[in-house]
Amino acid sequence: MVKTSDVAVIGLGAMGSSLVRVLLAKGFRVSVWNRSPRKVESLIDAGALACESAAMAIRSSPVSIMCVSDYAAADLILEEPAVRAALNGRVFVQLSSGRPEQVVAQRDRLVTQGAKYVVGGIMAHASRVGREDCMVLYAGDSVAYSQHKELLLALGPASHYLGDDPVRAIGAYLALGALMTASLCSFFETAAVASKFGIPVRQYAAMSIQTVKESFPGYEDGVERIESDSFDDTLATVGGYLWAMRDAEETFRSNGVQPRITRALIEHLQIAEDLGLAESDLAAVTRAINH
Structure with missing residues (x-):
């Protein structure tokens, strides 16, 4: 039965x-x-x-x-x-x-x-x-x-x-999974650097969560820029982020941490700059994805 x-x-x-x-x-x-x-x-x-x-x-x-x-x-x-x-x-x-x-x-x-x-x-x-x-x-x-x-x-x-x-669900699942994994790996890499400066990992985790929340408006602003294909009038340019990430990379290396996640960000930003997007908003990196 x-x-x-x-x-x-x-x-x-x-x-x-x-x-x-x-x-x-x-x-x-x-x-x-x-x-x-x-x-x-x-x-x-x-x-x-x-x-x-x-x-x-x-x-x-x-x-x-x-x-x-x-x-x-x-x-x-x-x-x-x-x-x-x-x-x-x-x-x-x-x-x-x-x-x-x-x-x-x-x-x-x-x-x-x-x-x-x-x-x-x-x-x-x-x-x-x-x-x-x-x-x-x-x-x-x-x-x-x-x-x-x-x-x-x-x-x-x-x-x-x-x-x-059904491909929509699996495509979104893989994309969001990559986002989640990249975020966690970036946390682990940067926490290793923070520990070199005497910051306990638990305290750094709390600061990280607060920092991630500060990025939420950037999602909303980025959506509007991508939908309108407009990347001008920004306070944070591709070139500015590239400069900051290079400083971070050098600091990480000098403190004995291999900045592999940060290095990948630099390479992506560098492609965008090479395409003439240095003065554009960070969301303009979407134009560099297929290059």
């Missing part, structure tokens, strides 16, 4: 397990399956319904969420004949990490099998899933998303639906 639930979750790593616990806490009935049964036990204690196979989990509910290591791992499961049959007429939400071409190939294959396909990118660590500021980037079948919007927003109340094209 197939057990019935509101949603099935396939893949119970750190992120998948967190998805299950959030959904259970918010009142949803959740079926689960994982290749390693060991990861299922604690979720059964929390109220999840264990399934003997991925196909059984999919048949147990109208919508299934997959969160495995990558699309290669996902395809190994999705290519099972029983799984392919179970997907017919059901909604499938892919939250695993992948590339645009993998998303398109998987979407096309599953739609042919009768599934409605939604893809998502979770912009949070597993411990933060379900919090009010948690953002998941969704795209794909608009009818399926609308039907299960309440459930999907339970995972990320601050989520965005980006339209029918």
